[in-house]
Amino acid sequence: MRGALAGAQLKAALAAALALPTAALAADCPQTTLGDVEDEVMCSICGTPLGLASEAPQAQRERAYIERLIADCRSKDEIKRALVAQFGESVLALPGDAGDDNGIEDTLVYVIPALGIVLAGAGIAFAATRWRRRPKPGTAGPTGDSGRVDLDMERYDL
């Protein structure tokens, strides 16, 4: 009985000793995930970000490749560099990632949507102001012929 217990303790000690380097290695491993990487790279043949290309065979191969690299303890930057080595710089999805940070298109990518949002907001505000100022039906306004003429002239901008 005591021998069996000692054997079990020995096995547990051996297992712990074997697990230690693995745990240490895992702790050293750069923590990245498939989801983290696939948002920043393209499925080059689909022409969409990898995260959006769920069914395409090339996208599935690309994901499998990324997962292999993650399992191989590669950081996100290393994985992106490996993808560039495979598919060229067009695989990078984020503006500026391709190393052409001075390109005006990298700035425009952010400026144009912001400008669009500002313009849309201004348009909505303008329309809302006009809508609130319109005369409500049944409200008292100018009466008589002169009043109607005034209203018509205002309506047609005459």
Place this chain on the structure above:
Amino acid sequence: MRRLLAPIPIAVLAVVVALVALLAYGLASNEPDRGVEQALVAGGREPAPEFELPRLSGGGTASLADYRGKVVVLNFWASWCGPCKVESPLLQRWHERLVKRGGLVLGVDVQDISDDARAFVNEYGLTYPMLRDGPGDLRDDFGILGLPESFVIDRRGRIAAVVRGVVDDAFMRERVAPLLRERT
């Protein structure tokens, strides 16, 4: 009329016109290049676009010009492409026949993981030369829309036939074999 000339309607109209122009440009720029087919239908042969690519095995590069004087079946493929698996054994058989008569199959692995591509080559026992186009630069040059696609190039470097899809024995007999009798 004055209301129509006010700044807001003009701005809205300008935005709509700009969006329609953008849409038209997008549609026009995505139109596939069918110049090769048009030339073939008219009885002509266009010169094949020149290229130089790394070998899939990793040992140096090769260009199309290296094979001038031979009949080349230039096959674009990828390991993730299902139909490519179907045609690979046929291409290997025909490569073995063509090599004896001044021709060859030249594979170009497109937008693929190189390890996957090499595993594919080993699995199907492909011995014809294999090049690698990781970024897919040749897709535009050859007007490639999908994979596989094959271009038959005559001894003078001109495109003599095209298959957008899987090649078969009939195509190889009727469109490739006669080119072997042509002189440079």
